[in-house]
Amino acid sequence: MTTTESPTVDNGVNVEALLGARQALTDAPEAAQFQWRATCEWVNGTHSRSVIHEFSGLGQEQQHRTAYSIDADHPEIFASADNGATPPEIALVALASCITAGVATVATHRGIQLRSVKANVRAGMDLQGILGIDGDVRNGFNGIKITYEIDSDASKADIEALVAQAQKRSAVFDAIANPTTIAVEVI
Amino acid sequence: MRVSVVVIGAGPAGLAMSSRLTAKSIDHVVLERGEVAHSWHAERWDSLRLLTPNWMRRLPGSGYTGGDPDGFSTKDETIEFLGRYQKQIDAPLLPGVTVKGVRAADPGFEVVTDQGPWECEAVVAATGGMTEPRVPELSSALPPGIRQLNALEYRNPGQIDEGEVLVVGAAASGTQIAHELQVAGRQVTIAVGGHVRLPRTYRGRDIYWWMNEIGRLEERWDEVDDIGRARLVPSPQLTGTDDRRTLDLNALIDIGVEPVAKLMAVNGRRAQFSGSFANLVAGADLKQNRLLAEIDAHVAERGLDDVFGAATRPEPTRVATAATELDVSRFSTVIWATGNRPTWPWLDPAAFDHRRRVIHDGGVGAIPGLYFLGLPFLRRRLSSFIDGIGRDSGELVEHLHAHLDQLATHRESIPGVPGLSSSVRTPEKSVARAVNQLGQR
Numbered sequence: 081m082t083t084t085e086s087p088t089v090d091n092g093v094n095v096e097a098l099l100g101a102r103q104a105l106t107d108a109p110e111a112a113q114f115q116w117r118a119t120c121e122w123v124n125g126t127h128s129r130s131v132i133h134e135f136s137g138l139g140q141e142q143q144h145r146t147a148y149s150i151d152a153d154h155p156e157i158f159a160s161a162d163n164g165a166t167p168p169e170i171a172l173v174a175l176a177s178c179i180t181a182g183v184a185t186v187a188t189h190r191g192i193q194l195r196s197v198k199a200n201v202r203a204g205m206d207l208q209g210i211l212g213i214d215g216d217v218r219n220g221f222n223g224i225k226i227t228y229e230i231d232s233d234a235s236k237a238d239i240e241a242l243v244a245q246a247q248k249r250s251a252v253f254d255a256i257a258n259p260t261t262i263a264v265e266v267i
Numbered sequence: 268m269r270v271s272v273v274v275i276g277a278g279p280a281g282l283a284m285s286s287r288l289t290a291k292s293i294d295h296v297v298l299e300r301g302e303v304a305h306s307w308h309a310e311r312w313d314s315l316r317l318l319t320p321n322w323m324r325r326l327p328g329s330g331y332t333g334g335d336p337d338g339f340s341t342k343d344e345t346i347e348f349l350g351r352y353q354k355q356i357d358a359p360l361l362p363g364v365t366v367k368g369v370r371a372a373d374p375g376f377e378v379v380t381d382q383g384p385w386e387c388e389a390v391v392a393a394t395g396g397m398t399e400p401r402v403p404e405l406s407s408a409l410p411p412g413i414r415q416l417n418a419l420e421y422r423n424p425g426q427i428d429e430g431e432v433l434v435v436g437a438a439a440s441g442t443q444i445a446h447e448l449q450v451a452g453r454q455v456t457i458a459v460g461g462h463v464r465l466p467r468t469y470r471g472r473d474i475y476w477w478m479n480e481i482g483r484l485e486e487r488w489d490e491v492d493d494i495g496r497a498r499l500v501p502s503p504q505l506t507g508t509d510d511r512r513t514l515d516l517n518a519l520i521d522i523g524v525e526p527v528a529k530l531m532a533v534n535g536r537r538a539q540f541s542g543s544f545a546n547l548v549a550g551a552d553l554k555q556n557r558l559l560a561e562i563d564a565h566v567a568e569r570g571l572d573d574v575f576g577a578a579t580r581p582e583p584t585r586v587a588t589a590a591t592e593l594d595v596s597r598f599s600t601v602i603w604a605t606g607n608r609p610t611w612p613w614l615d616p617a618a619f620d621h622r623r624r625v626i627h628d629g630g631v632g633a634i635p636g637l638y639f640l641g642l643p644f645l646r647r648r649l650s651s652f653i654d655g656i657g658r659d660s661g662e663l664v665e666h667l668h669a670h671l672d673q674l675a676t677h678r679e680s681i682p683g684v685p686g687l688s689s690s691v692r693t694p695e696k697s698v699a700r701a702v703n704q705l706g707q708r
Binding site: 223237240241244245247248253254256257258259 | 461528529531532534539541542543546549550553556557560588
């Protein structure tokens with residue numbers, strides 16, 4: 081069982097930089113205040129395009145290396161053009177990619193060399209909710225199941241601990257599992 | 268009045284330190300707002316027993332001598348033990364004295380009490396790690412018809428109305444209270460956050476016997492990865508009973524308690540619980556099994572597999588899909604077993620960091636001459652228990668003694684005899700007299 085960082089482990093994660101950031105933000109909590117932003121513009125029908133470029137943190141304005149855009153739409157079975165993934169699918173992608181990033185980070189910190197990591201995400205939804213057919217059915221997922229297939233030399237228990245820790249420190253896991261106050265306004 | 272050391276609090280920590288100070292002939296007083304073991308009298312539920320077996324119920328110069336070393340002391344037995352210990356060590360105790368302020372006075376301290384001030388060279392804050400319940404802010408969002416109390420206010424099921432109970436928190440107190448109320452006929456829901464699962468016994472021995480055996484309880488504060496986090500780890504899901512039963516979530520589910528994950532929000536009548544239940548129990552099961560694997564390895568290395576019972580691992584926590592939303596109007600009572608925090612409202616601001624947490628390094632405070640004792644993981648994992656307090660006091664008193672020596676060396680223009688400080692030479696009579704005078708008032 082390897083639980084300490086070993087110099088031979090390279091998952092492409094700069095753990096030292098992250099640990100440095102953790103220390104720096106412990107000493108200067110105001111710099112830890114980040115704001116994530118996106119703009120979402122209607123294109124046509126149920127098709128929208130969101131652009132993600134700027135954010136703030138470390139006490140100043142920041143931006144991504146380049147602007148990213150994500151198209152969202154509904155599938156053809158709902159008579160839509162299907163120009164992109166559905167918004168709930170994008171939420172699931174956000175969840176899985178957040179936990180996966182955590183898996184790589186925690187693995188590096190714990191000296192676990194990863195060869196492959198693959199998450200399969202499944203989430204059920206009863207459309208009687210969003211279609212207003214049954215008021216007792218919620219709009220959102222009725223549950224999310226993620227299955228990880230991880231290839232590495234670590235024991236099964238160490239891999240399970242790794243995946244548990246990645247969930248514990250995941251922003252999107254928290255955002256989906258726990259209530260968040262949402263304010264929507266029109267200007 | 269002057270004294271070398273003021274010890275604040277006459278629980279296990281204050282008494283242990285008093286014993287150490289007396290052994291070094293350092294004059295001191297022990298100030299106590301109530302009586303010996305005050306919070307054990309006033310702030311513990313009736314059925315409470317120590318989590319650790321009787322053989323671990325020891326303080327400097329006093330081990331367990333009763334006939335049941337593997338049993339668990341009741342609340343009354345613990346109070347009696349501490350009362351007896353105070354008499355045994357003849358602690359210079361001033362009961363019924365409330366400390367109002369402790370100010371650094373360079374050198375030394377001024378200790379203001381409701382019965383006059385003290386000047387001293389060192390202060391030992393031994394008021395314990397649980398002076399204030401850590402009740403979350405969302406408690407104020409609960410409808411007024413629901414009775415709320417915290418674990419320090421809970422006494423017994425007779426105090427709780429008929430009707431459903433929500434116990435928030437699943438450490439030792441939450442699981443014990445949930446169990447007791449469910450057995451008493453209340454329908455209990457328990458809200459579970461990050462928790463520590465442990466079997467009461469493993470391979471025929473108590474879990475603390477094992478943790479002691481493999482050295483886990485000796486892990487030091489300056490050696491663990493993140494001491495800040497280690498100090499916030501909740502108490503384990505354990506209870507001390509004659510039948511040595513395990514008190515984990517499975518045991519609660521068996522008697523009909525409904526577990527849900529952490530209470531995150533109350534909106535009107537809707538209580539919302541985290542969707543992280545599966546991850547919470549997976550994490551707790553993994554950590555439990557990691558400890559049990561360490562025990563197995565320890566046994567195997569020594570070739571003792573035949574000596575101990577079979578390595579039967581506890582069943583994984585049976586994860587029913589936990590509800591994420593409940594109508595709070597089904598509950599007549601909510602009990603906050605969300606932990607406690609130490610508070611020092613009387614202490615000099617220089618002792619705290621910007622988040623109002625005391626700064627200390629293994630019990631040595633930020634102001635020279637200020638010490639803390641009786642806090643979780645103060646110097647070792649064992650520090651959270653009476654046994655560890657005794658050990659910690661032995662190390663801290665050395666530091667304290669050196670501090671007094673240093674002050675004495677600074678103060679005296681005539682070189683003193685090495686090793687003999689003014690504090691040691693202070694006639695004890697004067698303090699004894701002061702204590703007597705106060706006692707007579």
